[in-house]
Amino acid sequence: MSESKITKYAGKNAEVSWHGGLCIHIGECGRAKGDLFVGGRQPWCQPDIASNDQVQDVIMRCPSGALSVEFADGSRRETGRPENTISVAYNGPLFVRGELEIEGAPTDAPGLKFRAALCRCGHSKNKPFCDNSHESTGFRDSGAVGEAGEPNPESGGPLTIKPVKDGPLMVKGNVTISGGSGRISWTGEKVALCRCGASANKPLCDGSHKKTGFVSD
Numbered sequence: 001m002s003e004s005k006i007t008k009y010a011g012k013n014a015e016v017s018w019h020g021g022l023c024i025h026i027g028e029c030g031r032a033k034g035d036l037f038v039g040g041r042q043p044w045c046q047p048d049i050a051s052n053d054q055v056q057d058v059i060m061r062c063p064s065g066a067l068s069v070e071f072a073d074g075s076r077r078e079t080g081r082p083e084n085t086i087s088v089a090y091n092g093p094l095f096v097r098g099e100l101e102i103e104g105a106p107t108d109a110p111g112l113k114f115r116a117a118l119c120r121c122g123h124s125k126n127k128p129f130c131d132n133s134h135e136s137t138g139f140r141d142s143g144a145v146g147e148a149g150e151p152n153p154e155s156g157g158p159l160t161i162k163p164v165k166d167g168p169l170m171v172k173g174n175v176t177i178s179g180g181s182g183r184i185s186w187t188g189e190k191v192a193l194c195r196c197g198a199s200a201n202k203p204l205c206d207g208s209h210k211k212t213g214f215v216s217d
Contacts, residue, residue, distance in 0.1 A: 006108060011047030014055050016069050018045070019109045023066035024093075024117055024132050032058045052076060063095045064130070065111030078114055084159040084173060086193075088143035088203045090180040093130035094118040094193065098175070101160045102128070118161070118169060122197035127216055128163040141202050143180020149188035166216050168192040168205035177203070 005020030029037040029045075036050040036058050047055055047069075056076050059069045068078070080099030087095040096116045105112045117130040121139035124131045133139075152174055159173035170192055177186035192205040196214035199206045208214075 009043055009045035009047055012072070013052055014047040014069050014071050016045050016047050016055065016059065016067065017110075019066045019068075019106075019111070021066075021106075021126065022064045022109055022112070022117075022129055024064050024130050026063055028061035028063065029058055029067060032061060034058070059111075060115075062111060063097075063115055064117040065109055065113075065115040068109070068111040078111075080114055080156070083155045084157070084175040086171070086175060086177045086203075088120075088145060088177065088179050090143050091140055092120075092134055092143075094120050094169075094203065096159075096161070098159045098173075099157060101158050103160070103162045104128075116161075118193075118195070120193070120195050120197060120203060122195060122214055128161075128169060128195060139197055141180075143203070145177055145179040145183075145185035145203060146201065147186060147204060149177070149186040149191065152187045152189060154189075163195070163216060166214055167209050169195050 007018045009016040030039050034050055034054055036055060037045050052071060055069055059067045060078060081097055084098030089095060096118060100113055100116060102112055102116060118128050119130045121134035121137060123133035123137045154174045157174055159175055162170040164170055172190050174189055176184055179185045193203050194205045196209040196212055198208035198212045
């Protein structure tokens, strides 16, 4: 994990934190309706401009966990979604949401308990998190998921993610995987996800990390 770059934006009712080491500039915050975040303005984020409901809504749109918020009255604490989901982005990362327990995740980024963008191209300098290296390295994968997993009547609960040294992401817990087309493709309780970028069965691991000499550190 890269060095923390945390900026706090304090208002009367809410304090927004931005973890620059996790941000991949998707733009959900800047494009959201309203003036909570305005590019080029100083400060960029002004919590007092929006209601608490609006602040929470925009923060929870952040897919990487870079943004989080703490309200002065202790209300509106973010909680995990009732269903754990992994979305495979077209030519991009794995977007994960739910009740997340990511091994080695920094403790100064509370958003990672619920939202994360995980590298699957193999080139991020911030593994296991995405840093947009897929763009500069020309990673290409449509996000199609060829396997269906196993029927799982359960949903929600803790989702543990363990980055195996020089290997895949081991995911345990009730989870649904959606492909790049948005189709719900896979359900189950345990899956190994490729993070070397070389699997012929993406997003699932097929052992290619051993052949390519993938190094996770």
